[in-house]
Amino acid sequence: MFQESYNFDDAYARAQHPRDKKRIEALFLRAQGWEFEAIAEEVGCHRVSVGKWWAKAIRFGFDFVCQTSKLGRRPVVDKSNRQLFRSLVLQSQSYDRPMRGKDLLVLLNGRGFKMSQSTLYSALSSEEFSYQTCRPYNPRRDESEVRQWKDDFKNVFTQVSQDHPSKEISVFFQDETRFGQKGTTSKQWAPVGKRPNRPVQDEYGNGYIFASCMSRFRSQAFFGEH
Numbered sequence: 001m002f003q004e005s006y007n008f009d010d011a012y013a014r015a016q017h018p019r020d021k022k023r024i025e026a027l028f029l030r031a032q033g034w035e036f037e038a039i040a041e042e043v044g045c046h047r048v049s050v051g052k053w054w055a056k057a058i059r060f061g062f063d064f065v066c067q068t069s070k071l072g073r074r075p076v077v078d079k080s081n082r083q084l085f086r087s088l089v090l091q092s093q094s095y096d097r098p099m100r101g102k103d104l105l106v107l108l109n110g111r112g113f114k115m116s117q118s119t120l121y122s123a124l125s126s127e128e129f130s131y132q133t134c135r136p137y138n139p140r141r142d143e144s145e146v147r148q149w150k151d152d153f154k155n156v157f158t159q160v161s162q163d164h165p166s167k168e169i170s171v172f173f174q175d176e177t178r179f180g181q182k183g184t185t186s187k188q189w190a191p192v193g194k195r196p197n198r199p200v201q202d203e204y205g206n207g208y209i210f211a212s213c214m215s216r217f218r219s220q221a222f223f224g225e226h
Contacts, residue, residue, distance in 0.1 A: 006031070011066040024066050026050050027057055076115045077123045085113065086127060089189055093196070098188035128192045134185040139199035 008028040015021045022043050029039045030050065040047040057065045077085045085108070092099035092107055099107065105120050115123065160169060190196045 006062040023053055027053055027062060027065060030054050076113055076119060077127065082127070085123065089124065089129060093188040093190065098186060124189060129189045130192050131187050132190050132195055133187050134196045134198035136185045136200035137197055
């Protein structure tokens with residue numbers, strides 16, 4: 001029910017956020033008979049916002065408008081369902097083919113998150129998810145050998161540094177060129193700062209270039225067999 005009299009001074013003194021103070025001031029001016037356009041120009045907001053505040057004040061009372069910090073629609077993702085939202089997103093990206101926007105939207109709508117695709121992208125951004133290119137790795141890679149190589153390299157580098165304290169140490173890596181299929185990785189949603197890994201199909205034939213002699217007029221390549 002509309003309140004004919006309201007203590008705006010008390011509400012203004014209790015308001016913590018400048019946004020709330022602006023809203024209370026706008027309602028006070030409207031109660032004094034000001035037009036929406038004049039109020040918007042005076043307090044520095046849009047006239048549509050003033051109209052919405054006044055409509056809510058008429059319907060629910062000044063206390064509701066002046067004491068409620070946020071008057072908009074409840075967020076689709078909030079404290080009550082944030083953990084479920086994040087777990088569903090992470091689960092959807094763990095498949096061989098990570099879910100894209102439309103598929104992820106169907107999954108979330110089926111679990112109670114009623115939203116549009118644009119709202120989904122806004123929620124992903126708010127929860128600090130980014131659409132990242134995955135870091136590729138060979139599916140036949142042996143993680144134990146990788147860890148062992150890192151440990152051995154660190155020990156060797158430390159020993160060489162101690163043996164030659166006055167020398168500048170340069171590290172070189174050798175690689176070879178192979179012919180064959182080179183797969184690509186897809187993108188997926190992942191937490192900001194944590195780049196995901198995905199296996200890449202690497203299939204090579206038995207032809208390896210181990211040496212190459214080039215000249216201005218001719219080129220000659222030597223091939224080896226496994």
